[in-house]
Amino acid sequence: MKAVPVGVSARHIHLSEEHVELLFGKGSSLTEMKPLSQPGQYAANETVEVIGPKGGFPKVRILGPTRKRTQLEVSRTDAFALGIKPPVRESGDIAGSAGITIKGPAGEVTIEEGVIVAARHIHFHTSDAERWGIVDKQRLSVRLHGERGVVLENVIARVSQDFALDMHIDTDEANAAGAATGDTAEIIG
Amino acid sequence: MKAVPVGVSARHIHLSEEHVELLFGKGSSLTEMKPLSQPGQYAANETVEVIGPKGGFPKVRILGPTRKRTQLEVSRTDAFALGIKPPVRESGDIAGSAGITIKGPAGEVTIEEGVIVAARHIHFHTSDAERWGIVDKQRLSVRLHGERGVVLENVIARVSQDFALDMHIDTDEANAAGAATGDTAEIIG
Numbered sequence: 548m549k550a551v552p553v554g555v556s557a558r559h560i561h562l563s564e565e566h567v568e569l570l571f572g573k574g575s576s577l578t579e580m581k582p583l584s585q586p587g588q589y590a591a592n593e594t595v596e597v598i599g600p601k602g603g604f605p606k607v608r609i610l611g612p613t614r615k616r617t618q619l620e621v622s623r624t625d626a627f628a629l630g631i632k633p634p635v636r637e638s639g640d641i642a643g644s645a646g647i648t649i650k651g652p653a654g655e656v657t658i659e660e661g662v663i664v665a666a667r668h669i670h671f672h673t674s675d676a677e678r679w680g681i682v683d684k685q686r687l688s689v690r691l692h693g694e695r696g697v698v699l700e701n702v703i704a705r706v707s708q709d710f711a712l713d714m715h716i717d718t719d720e721a722n723a724a725g726a727a728t729g730d731t732a733e734i735i736g
Numbered sequence: 737m738k739a740v741p742v743g744v745s746a747r748h749i750h751l752s753e754e755h756v757e758l759l760f761g762k763g764s765s766l767t768e769m770k771p772l773s774q775p776g777q778y779a780a781n782e783t784v785e786v787i788g789p790k791g792g793f794p795k796v797r798i799l800g801p802t803r804k805r806t807q808l809e810v811s812r813t814d815a816f817a818l819g820i821k822p823p824v825r826e827s828g829d830i831a832g833s834a835g836i837t838i839k840g841p842a843g844e845v846t847i848e849e850g851v852i853v854a855a856r857h858i859h860f861h862t863s864d865a866e867r868w869g870i871v872d873k874q875r876l877s878v879r880l881h882g883e884r885g886v887v888l889e890n891v892i893a894r895v896s897q898d899f900a901l902d903m904h905i906d907t908d909e910a911n912a913a914g915a916a917t918g919d920t921a922e923i924i925g
Contacts, residue, residue: 623911624813635883635914667884694824695856697912698887722812723886723912725824 549679549734551669551689551714554584555721558621560595560607560649561614570595570651577611584713585670587612596650601630619647619662622719626664636663637703665717668703669734670710679734682706688736689714695725698735738868738923740858740878740903743773744910747810749784749796749838750803759784759840766800773902774859776801785839790819808836808851811908815853825852826892854906857892858923859899868923871895877925878903884914887924 568575577591591609597619604625618641626633626645633645645662648655669689671681681687683706689699699720714732721727757764766780780798786808793814807830815822815834822834834851837844858878860870870876872895878888888909903921910916 623914624907694890696889698889700885700887701883717912718813719908719911722908723906725812 551712551732551734552584553691553721553726553728553730553732554713554715555726555728556620556665556715556717558604558607558619558625558718559590559610560597560620561610561618562595563615563617564613566617566649566656567613569654569656570649572653575653577609577613579611583610584711586709586711593651597629598648598650599629599631602628604629616641617649617656617658617661619649619658620665620717621662622717623664624719626662631662633662633664635666637666637668638663665715666703667699667701667714667716667720668705669712669714671704671706671712672710673706673708675712676704676706681734687734690733690735691724691726691730692733693725695723697724699724699732740901740921740923741773742880742910742915742917742919742921743902743904744915744917745809745854745904745906747793747796747808747814747907748779748799749786749809750799750807751784752804752806753802755806755838755845756802758843758845759838761842764842766798766802768800772799773900775898775900782840786818787837787839788818788820791817793818805830806838806847806850808838808847809854809906810851811906812853813908815851820851822851822853824855826855826857827852854904855892856888856890856903856905856909857894858901858903860893860895860901861899862895862897864901865893865895870923876923879922879924880913880915880919881922882914884912886913888913888921 579589580592591611594606631645644660646659648657685704687702689702768778769781780800783795820834833849835848837846874893876891
């Protein structure tokens, strides 16, 4: 059985260095609260407010380190609450995605693009992928077991020496399946 | 292909006659706003507020007609917001389920049980079920197509002369699948 640990991603934001300074003040930088499953990634102590045309969320966790471009990842449920229509995209693929206003203690910024619903994906270390004959960008079908069992299709394989084995789904997917972080999913095709 | 129309159920409540009078005043009754897909069922003009230990929703739609016992149906996302842990159940099976406070213009009531996450199900008219060889209570696997394609397992078949063909899923399931009311699902097993 090709078993993969499940990690449920709540709404979160990645900020550019420029936006960290703009939102938290000149010379500010993110501080680590706790490490994430992927090596080098962490949840920061800092949060921001995000504001859409219909509603907002007062405390959205920032994930570090900073990235080249700011990216807000929300569930479709969140998107309805905000009043925006972000596309389902892979992380980093933000051209033509949705906009949002971001507010920090020292300032605010409105981005024209950068809001996405993250496409479900599995991080594979190269050794896991080789063992199972899986290649980068492959689309997989993955079963989550249980009373609300589902098979998620079009799960994107992402393979790298820098990754740890982990399937990332959002809160809608987790709730639809009755799943939680730490559950085990099964690649079935 | 065994094609079934999809109906997405947002959070809603069914009230007992006693609770309609308690919440809206002695002698009150529900008034119809619009009919639902199942014959005789309707969305009422009336709404109530529901309040859990962690949060509430100010306007929850009442579905009529009245039932023997009051039942609130929420998504798992809603349940987290309310701060309650309702079980996944078929409609009507509320013994030992979660409680909630319900507030109307004329009064409020706290129920000890009656809050569930509705188990996904398909209503079949007897003729549809016979044509496809499906029996009441059977568990089905159903595919929702698209970019966020999923196969929902453990979909409960409910067969009656009084039903119209329709698959009922909640907002978490719809959002996880990128699906909406009016889409077509496919029974695959």
